[in-house]
Amino acid sequence: MATRIVIIGGGPAGNSCATTAARLGADVVLIERDVIGGAAHLRDCIPSKAMIASGNARSFLRRSVRMGLREVSSELDLAKLGERLRAIERRLETQTRTLLASQRVELVHGTATIIDEHTVRSESGAGTIDHEADIIVLATGSRPRIPEWAAIDHDRVMTTRDAYPPASLPSHAIVIGSGVTGVEFVHLFESMGSDVTLVVSRQQVLPGKDPEVAAALEEDFLRRGVRLFKGARATGVERDGDEVIVHCDDGRVARGSHVLLAIGSIPNSEDLGLENAGVETDRGYVPVDRDLQSNVPHIYAAGDLSGRLPLSSVATMQGRKIAEHAMGALNPERHRYIDYDKAASAIFTEPEIADVGLAEADAFSEGRKVRVTKVPFASAAKALINDDSRGFVKIVSDPATGVVLGGSIVGRHAAELISVLALAVTNGLTVSDIHESLLVHPTLAEALSEAAE
């Protein structure tokens, strides 16, 4: 009899596990209570990038007079933007449903709960079904964290999920939280025409990122008129008619038209019935080993719920690895465990920011000898052609072997360009492997080749 796998959650983690396991011969049931494609994925990751693309188009149009065009209208139409976002969501959901159906994955709409070690119950308006499982995969994702000091009204006091797009464009948006999501929203609102204040609890935006990279972004924000409240922790949010007021622990007060909270997420695990199967949790996350097994070996966890890197790309890879492990399909010669330290990531601000592997600052704080080469995009012909010479490429390599250990890119298309360095870092390529590759001219990628010289 085929292995029966029940997956809870139809985001990137659940879907990739489902399609891979089905291809490997499993009977797969996937239970999703909301949107096939994933709530965090389709209701945060994708619409935020789609809105940023619209904001970027507006900025580009406003700059285009410098490129020999007459000024064109760049007025924002929030209703049209909303339609665009819904259309993208529908399209991606349909694509995912079609893919799952083509692999004969059984899709069940409903909320799932674990009843015992081998039974998952799904409940919906249509009724209750108990699903027997040899393997259970938990891929329930996460949702925005809401602190007790902020009463979300989904209108002027918002989480990210209220903002695709907001009901009205903020005349002055106050963004609380200066991690990846916070700075993306600063960029997004500013590019759409809002005044923006960013409340930064530390002294650096993007804490944890390479300080030089964070400084480049900060400089750009200041140039665009963004107000930074540095070293200020928000402690209260109140509404006064159409105004919102944010109180900070150092006594400062920010006033605006809207507040957006971007202070992290919490795992969707509280009503899953994990205790019925003895699955342990840590602050709501399900700890997993390198094969993504929980403390109960036939119950795996993936995606945001696993408490590892909360990225769609990581969730997808974890889902696939679980399917291969559970189906005994690991090829011992080719198998690699996920190395989270080598995951490429990007921040879709303007300029874009992307990095992978070892950061220069981390190498120095660890006392590790590295070679760092940095090339500004201003030296690439393509930057002049694009009328945008902001940013740089930085490569961190081993001085003895030339092996690429990491890198950061700030500038246009950084999120695409980082793939070259990600390939190098994951596969142990050297700077001369990059430098000896014949690249297209004129491209921004030539700055990578120069930095690898």
Ligand SMILES: Cc1cc2nc3c(=O)[nH]c(=O)nc-3n(C[C@H](O)[C@H](O)[C@H](O)COP(=O)(O)OP(=O)(O)OC[C@H]3O[C@@H](n4cnc5c(N)ncnc54)[C@H](O)[C@@H]3O)c2cc1C
């Ligand atoms: C603003 C924002 C921007 C982001 N941008 C990026 C980005 O640019 N790049 C990137 O790689 N990542 C990005 N991410 C992160 C990314 O969205 C998540 O890491 C990814 O979606 C996690 O996938 P998942 O499968 O774990 O969870 P999800 O995508 O949330 O899917 C989990 C699914 O489980 C379902 N579920 C939960 N409980 C139950 C239950 N009991 N029964 C049935 N179904 C259930 C939920 O409805 C949900 O659909 C962003 C996140 C945010 C918040």
